[in-house]
Amino acid sequence: MRRxxxxxxxxxxxxxxxxxxxxxxxxPYVYLLMTSIKPAADVQQIPPSFLPAVVSLDNFREVLQSxxxxxxxxxxxxxxxxxxxLxxxxxxPAAYVATQYRxxxxxxxxxxxxxxxxxxxxxLGVPLFQLLKSLGLLDTIxxxxxxxxxxxxxxxxxxxxxxxxxxxxELEEAARMDGCTRFQAFRKIILPxxxxxxxxxxxxxxxxxxxxxxxxxxxxSEATKTAPIVIAEYNSVYGLAWGxxxxxxxxxxxxxxxxxxxxxxxxxxxxxxxxxxx
Amino acid sequence: xxxxxxxxxxxLAPALxxxxxxxxxxxxxxxxxxxxxxxxxxxxxxxxxxxKNYIDALTSKRVAESALxxxxxxxxxxxxxxxxxxCAALLFSALPGRSRWHRTVFTLPLMVPPIVAGLxxxxxxxxxxxxxxxxxxxxxxxxxxxxxxxxxxxxxVIYSVSFADIWLTTSFVALxxxxxxxxxxxxxxxxxxxDGANALKRFWHVTLPLMRPVIAVIVIVRAVDAAKTFDLxxxxxxxxxxxxxxxxxxxxxxxxxxxxxxxxxxxxxxxFLIVMMLLAAAAYWKIWRPAHA
Amino acid sequence: MKNFLSASALxxxxxxxxxxxxxxxxxxxxxxxxxxxxxxxxxxxETGVEVKFTxxxxxxxxxxxxxEIASGSSAFDVVTxxxxxxxxxxxxxxxxxxxxxxxxxxxxxxALLADAQVGGKMIGMPAWANxxxxxxxKDLFSxxxxxxxFQEKYGYPLAPPKTWQQWRDMAKFFTxxxxxxGKPDFWGTDTIGTFSEEWMAHVLQAGSPGVILDKDxxxxxxxxAHKKALEFYIAPHCTDHSVPAxxxxxxxxxxxxxxxxxxxxxxxxxxxxxxxTPADSKVSGKVGVAPMLAGDAGSAAIPGPWYNVVPxxxxxxxxxxxxxxxxxxxxxxGIEAPLGLAATNSAYRSYSGKPGYxxxxxxxxxxxAPATQGRPMNEKYQEIVDEAVLPAVQQALTCKADxxxxxxxxxxxxEDILD
Numbered sequence: 001m002r003r004x005x006x007x008x009x010x011x012x013x014x015x016x017x018x019x020x021x022x023x024x025x026x027x028p029y030v031y032l033l034m035t036s037i038k039p040a041a042d043v044q045q046i047p048p049s050f051l052p053a054v055v056s057l058d059n060f061r062e063v064l065q066s067x068x069x070x071x072x073x074x075x076x077x078x079x080x081x082x083x084x085x086l087x088x089x090x091x092x093p094a095a096y097v098a099t100q101y102r103x104x105x106x107x108x109x110x111x112x113x114x115x116x117x118x119x120x121x122x123x124l125g126v127p128l129f130q131l132l133k134s135l136g137l138l139d140t141i142x143x144x145x146x147x148x149x150x151x152x153x154x155x156x157x158x159x160x161x162x163x164x165x166x167x168x169x170e171l172e173e174a175a176r177m178d179g180c181t182r183f184q185a186f187r188k189i190i191l192p193x194x195x196x197x198x199x200x201x202x203x204x205x206x207x208x209x210x211x212x213x214x215x216x217x218x219x220x221s222e223a224t225k226t227a228p229i230v231i232a233e234y235n236s237v238y239g240l241a242w243g244x245x246x247x248x249x250x251x252x253x254x255x256x257x258x259x260x261x262x263x264x265x266x267x268x269x270x271x272x273x274x275x276x277x278x
Numbered sequence: 279x280x281x282x283x284x285x286x287x288x289x290l291a292p293a294l295x296x297x298x299x300x301x302x303x304x305x306x307x308x309x310x311x312x313x314x315x316x317x318x319x320x321x322x323x324x325x326x327x328x329x330k331n332y333i334d335a336l337t338s339k340r341v342a343e344s345a346l347x348x349x350x351x352x353x354x355x356x357x358x359x360x361x362x363x364x365c366a367a368l369l370f371s372a373l374p375g376r377s378r379w380h381r382t383v384f385t386l387p388l389m390v391p392p393i394v395a396g397l398x399x400x401x402x403x404x405x406x407x408x409x410x411x412x413x414x415x416x417x418x419x420x421x422x423x424x425x426x427x428x429x430x431x432x433x434x435v436i437y438s439v440s441f442a443d444i445w446l447t448t449s450f451v452a453l454x455x456x457x458x459x460x461x462x463x464x465x466x467x468x469x470x471x472x473d474g475a476n477a478l479k480r481f482w483h484v485t486l487p488l489m490r491p492v493i494a495v496i497v498i499v500r501a502v503d504a505a506k507t508f509d510l511x512x513x514x515x516x517x518x519x520x521x522x523x524x525x526x527x528x529x530x531x532x533x534x535x536x537x538x539x540x541x542x543x544x545x546x547x548x549x550f551l552i553v554m555m556l557l558a559a560a561a562y563w564k565i566w567r568p569a570h571a
Numbered sequence: 572m573k574n575f576l577s578a579s580a581l582x583x584x585x586x587x588x589x590x591x592x593x594x595x596x597x598x599x600x601x602x603x604x605x606x607x608x609x610x611x612x613x614x615x616x617e618t619g620v621e622v623k624f625t626x627x628x629x630x631x632x633x634x635x636x637x638x639e640i641a642s643g644s645s646a647f648d649v650v651t652x653x654x655x656x657x658x659x660x661x662x663x664x665x666x667x668x669x670x671x672x673x674x675x676x677x678x679x680x681x682a683l684l685a686d687a688q689v690g691g692k693m694i695g696m697p698a699w700a701n702x703x704x705x706x707x708x709k710d711l712f713s714x715x716x717x718x719x720x721f722q723e724k725y726g727y728p729l730a731p732p733k734t735w736q737q738w739r740d741m742a743k744f745f746t747x748x749x750x751x752x753g754k755p756d757f758w759g760t761d762t763i764g765t766f767s768e769e770w771m772a773h774v775l776q777a778g779s780p781g782v783i784l785d786k787d788x789x790x791x792x793x794x795x796a797h798k799k800a801l802e803f804y805i806a807p808h809c810t811d812h813s814v815p816a817x818x819x820x821x822x823x824x825x826x827x828x829x830x831x832x833x834x835x836x837x838x839x840x841x842x843x844x845x846x847x848t849p850a851d852s853k854v855s856g857k858v859g860v861a862p863m864l865a866g867d868a869g870s871a872a873i874p875g876p877w878y879n880v881v882p883x884x885x886x887x888x889x890x891x892x893x894x895x896x897x898x899x900x901x902x903x904x905g906i907e908a909p910l911g912l913a914a915t916n917s918a919y920r921s922y923s924g925k926p927g928y929x930x931x932x933x934x935x936x937x938x939x940a941p942a943t944q945g946r947p948m949n950e951k952y953q954e955i956v957d958e959a960v961l962p963a964v965q966q967a968l969t970c971k972a973d974x975x976x977x978x979x980x981x982x983x984x985x986e987d988i989l990d
Contacts, residue, residue, distance in 0.1 A: 018369040021362065022383050028445060029386040031409065032398055041851040044401065046832045047423070048409040068626075094293035097286045109290060111559070116301040118502050118554040119308065120547050122531050126318070127304035129638045138646070150300035153293060158495045159454060165491035165566075166461045182285045200457040204450060207388050213509070218638050221625045221646070228391045232628040233601045235397070237653070238843055238910055240824050242401070245394055253389035260385050264378045267457050319640045319663065340958075404825065405817030406834070424754075430764070430819035517957075518765060519819035520965045535634060537954040538659070 029253075036060070036246035043243040059247035069248060072230040075141065076210055077255060079226060082145045083209035084202050087152040092198065095160030096186060100169065110161060117154040124150075125218050132219055139221045147219055148209040155208060156201050163197030164190075199266035206259055227252055308551075311544035318538040331545035340521070341529060341546060347436050348526040351511075352504040355440040355447075359500055362444070363451025370452070371459045381456065385449045392446070396513030399442035403428040403514075429515055432522040439511045439523050443504060451496050458492030459485070494566035498558050505554065526550060594621040595648040595890050598636060600629050603651040603877060606699050606905035606912060610898045618897075620890050629653075636660065636882070645884035648891040651698055654686050654876050658950045661689035665881040665888060668693040670896050678915040680938040682874050686945035695878030696895045697914035699905055702863065702872040702943070703772060704933045706830060706844065707731050707837045709859035711745065720744075731861035732837065735776075735803050738864055742813035745836035755812070760837045761826045762808045764819035767956060767964045768873045768946075769839055773800035775873070775942045776866030782873070783955060783985065784947040790985045792960070793978040800866075801967050801974050809970035818968050830854065839863065841875060842937075845930035846911040862933040862940075871942035876914060951988055959984040 031050060035043050039056040042049075063069060098106040128147050129138070137143030167190060175185035191198070216226040231252060234245040312331055316324040335341050366384060370377040387395065402410045411423040420426060428438035462485060470480045508528035511517065517524035517532075530550065534543035599607065604624045611622035625647070627635055633656055639645040640663045652660060671693050676684060683697045711717055712729055721729035725740050732738045742759025749757050763769055771782045779796030780786070791797070807813045815821065815829065823841070830838045833853035845860055863872045879898065881891045903918035905911075911928070913919055919935045922928045937943065946952060963981040966972045 014369055014372045018366070018373055018377070018380055021366050021369065022380050025445065025448065026383050026386055028398060028402060029390065031402070032390065032394070039851055040849045041831070041853065044407050044828045044832070046406045046829065046834050048407050048412060050409060090292040090296055093289035097289040101282065101286045103286070106286065106290070109294070110562075111555075113293075113297065114498065114502075114558050115305065115551065115555060116297055117499070118506070118551050118558070119301070119305055120506060120527050120530050120534075120550060122534050123308045123544065123547050124301070124304045125634075126321075126638050126641055127307050128300065130642045131300070131303070133642055133644075146296075146300060149296060153296055154301075155499065157293065158499055162454075162491040162495035162566075163457065163461060166458070166488060182282070186289075196457045196460050200453050203385075203453065211388070211392050213392065217627060217631045217634060222623070228393065229628065229631070231391050232393045232631075233626060235393070235628065236601045237629050238602045238841075239827060239847060240397070242397070245397070249390050249394040252391055253386070256389040257382065257386075260382050260389070261378065264381050267381075267453070267460060319637050319659075321641050322643070404820045406815055406825070406829065424816070427817050427820065430817050516765060518961070518965060520962045532954075532957060535637070536957065537951070538637075 032246050033250055036243065036250045038243065040243050043246070059243040060251075062241075062244045063247045063251065066230075068225070068230045068233075069227070069251075072225050072227040073252075073255070075144075075220075075224045076227040078141055079144050079148060079224075080206050080209040082141070083148040083152055084206045086145060086149050087156045087205045088198065088202055090149070091153050091156035091201075092160050092191075092194075093186070095157050096164050096190065098157070099161050099164040100167065100172065110157070113154040113157045116150070117158070121151070121214055125214055128215065129218050138219060139223045141224055144216060144219055144224060144226070147215040148212055151212065151215070152205045152208045156205050159201045159204065160194075160197060163194060163201075167194070196267040199263040203260060203263045207256065210256060305551075308544050309548050311540050312548045314541045316540045318534055318540040318543075321540065324541075327541065331542045332549070334542055335546045335549060340524075341526070343521070344524050344526045344529045347522075347524065348505055350436050351440050351443075351507075351525055352501055354437050355443045355504045356497070356500055358440075358444045359448050359451050359504075360496070363448045363496075364455050366448065366452040367455035367459055370456050377456075381449075381453060384452055387446045388449055392510065393513060395442055395446055396510045399439075399445070399510075400429065400514045403438055403441070405430070430519055432519060435515060435519070435523045436525075439514050440504075442510050442514065443507055446510075447500060447503070451500065454492060454496055455489070458489050462488050491566050494561055497565065498561050501557065501561070502554055505550075593619075593887060593890050594623055595887050595894055596623050596625060596646055597649040597651065597894075598625050598627065598632060598647045599651045600632050600653075600877075601626055602910050603698065605908040606910055607651070607898060609904040609907060610901050611894075613901060613904065614894055614897045618890075618893065620894070622894065632656075639882065639884070643884065645882040647882055648885040648887045649894060650880050650882060651877050652695065652880055654874070654878060654945060655952060657686060657694060657878060658689055658948045658952060660880065661692065661694045661950075663883055664694050665883060665885075665892070666692045666694070667696055667881065667892065667895065670696055670892060670899070675899055675915075678917050680874070680916065680935075680943070682938065682943045682945055683876050683914060686874070686876060686948065687878060689948055695880040696899050698877045698879050698898065699902075699910075699912040700874050700876035700914045700938060701841045701843055701912055702874050702934060702937045703769060703839045704842050704863050704872070704930065704937055705731060705837065705861040706840050707859045707861065708833075708854065708857055710857040711836055712859065731859060733861070733865055735773075735864060735866055738837070739803075739806060739811055739813070741837065742807050743811045746811075746813040756834070758815055758829070758835045759811075759813040760807060760835050760839075761821055761829050762804070762814045762818045762968065763821050763823065763826055764965055764968050765822040765961075767960045768875075770800060770804045770964055771946065772839075772863060772872045773803055773866065775871035775944060776800070776864060776868055777803075778866065778868035778942070781944070782947060783960060784949060788947075788949070788989070790982050790989070792963075792985060793975070793982045797978055798974055801964070801978065803866075804964070805967050805970065805974075808968060819965055842930045842934040843910050843912055846927065847909070860930045860933050863937040868942040870937055870940040871944075872937045872940070874938055874943060874945055876945075949989075954988055955985050958988060 034050060034052055036059050037055050038052040039054055098110050132138050132143045171189060172185045175189040213228045216229055231248045234241040314324040315327045370380055402408055414420045415423055429435055466484055467480055470484050506527050508525055508531050511523055515523045517528050530543050530546045533539045604626045615622055636650050683700055687693050687695055718729045721744055732741050745759040746755050747757045748755050774782050774797050777796035777800045779794055783792050785791045808818050826838055827844055829835045831852045831854060848855055848858055863870050879895045881888055885891055902913045902915045903921050906913050906922055919931045923931055959981040963977045966977050967974055
């Protein structure tokens, strides 16, 4: 009976609306993609055209010839993955106790996390530079991971707190009744049901690091330069290589598409906390 | 210390350590610098000026104007991001089957490097080459592609530059809301249905209250980020024409980095921090946990 | 966590240790690496000193160098900086007077020498220089029908423009509605509303003793030359309608694109664009170049040089200076790079007459013009431009403001900044 309901008029409307919304958001990206396969002379045509008159892979050829980009992709990927792991390892337990074991210190702690999210990042750049310099971590992957983690932890904390807020306290209590320690309850019972929230948080932590520009600019040099910096270099004082830049941007988006698809799989509905109560 | 307290502390400690080490010191420094006349590139030469930097910032017409523009920009961006994002999340969760591909395509904007996203929107909106207006002509909304000068009309530019922000971050709202929606126990909704509540009622009385913390976090995070945004705007207009798209954090950036006026910029930064704190606290108590208000 | 930190710190020390051969690190923008790569290779071959480039985006040079100075030590031995930052960094770099031998001095355009000097100290050595010159469509200018029509209308022959009046006449002449929809879709030229350097060049052409500030640091932005130049700068837009009307959206990139797309007949633009014209562009092979326009004081431009400086905190100052001396002595090596720019007269002259380098003669002529001079050497230059100069130009370009009042207001703002 349910199956039948799905193909009623509402279902069609929902599908159509979702399609329109998704496509209109995809359109600028598609335009970027179209630009990347135009020959150099056409990338900024007047008047503009959406589709390329001639398809050319010159922009991709130019980008792939540059030796800097593959290395930068590797750095970016390493930094983003490590940042995601470290941030989640730090933020998920903290968010859990901050919402499930509420007391004055945890509220203060959440507020402190908020403050760190609000500081204008330019004012964090130079102190971080000095800090990493004194630790000997300038232009190293661990150094940039630390910097990115400092930016990602507040976000991860806030997101995870919001998700944990929906977890009924009974879930932990039931687990403790069955002989789990607090930590075991957290790890074996709570975390598995939070997988959707963790996946979303991981995704945005990853993207925060992957797209980060200012810290990467200040804290790295040739050894660990990340992709956003290398791509920004196509915009030089002597002119913008827009064709090459769009091609680089398209390549840049591919790893994130893979990561997103993988993480999206984890965001599934149908958790029944109610069952625990019963 | 009870076992429970010890557990809380152990779970908090790593996060505290990271934030304490990497953020508390810079924040302290920001507040400290705000009481000095000091240049960004020579921080060891400083002169105590007390509250002068704050007085200068609070009485500057430029600062006041850019603060007002920050509000215009953030409210406009947040409104559309939230509306579109939340609707998208509701649609995705209403879709039969899993909406993995929908959601992934919807996240595409975030996969473009921000500098490219800024330039992309500049080139979409700017005259002569901007395809956006040609699209509007095609849809019959305007008759002439030169009809709207998005980036050079001083009256609308502060809103035009937010399109890029809206495009980039709607998917954040959508995905976080979607994850929140999937966490709502299905049996609660089912129980409401059995009690005879229609879809709207179920949404209002079951879904929305349970979504409060998620909505609060989205609003706080996005409002803070929108108010902090300046690089996207900088790439599109450099704050022009005639400062018409200059926001507060851009003003701070310019003073701190381009002009080297660390003291005054830090005072503005501290003021920014205080205002954001008050707003966030309000959002926390009003939306997140209204029961404790 | 702590183990992790110290382990990576240790790893770093071990990696850094065996680097015994002397190496100098150079912080550059992308263009700077391109232009100096050849000379660096030759330098290494002859001296054994390794040269390592750290390439960052344009603003990154400023941001990174600032952060290094603020932290009190520097990983860089040479930084290649834009002239607009010279005054800002002057107090944190070595005096390079010793490298300015008579031979070097004689070989550099005077404006570049003047910009190297801040407070009696030679803070940097020019690495390459650029200036705006006139670009025009050779094919249109040589068409007999166009020549005849122009002569009839304006009473003098159509030739690359030399004066302000000629520029305006020709811009008006070429502005056309080619598709008959009642609106121009081909323009004589463009007006840039997001940068103010081009207006500054006109200020010098009008005979002002300086741009914005005079030699003693007095604000002269409201003098007659500034006013006349601003009136001329906005005339093609406000009076003649010979430029695309969205002037406040037009920056260097847009101006260049309009020309490359065959939408404008002329542009004033930085000389390097001549060699960078894409081979598949609509105007490829049809581009002519001439020296920058002349006003009452003759031709003049605002040079766009970059300087090699040695940070005071460098650990390899002698090698760095050796490199800089070597680079200026072998300045012509950069010309083969895609950007094709140099700083010395001799480097430019060594390519004169070679096909593909037609822009060098007008560039050198413009750089060496007596009225050509740099932007004011003031630590607050960036702030002055952002806060007062550019807004003034943008206000004037609304065509509704009184030019005299706009400049008087700008003067007040600048005096506030300098206080």
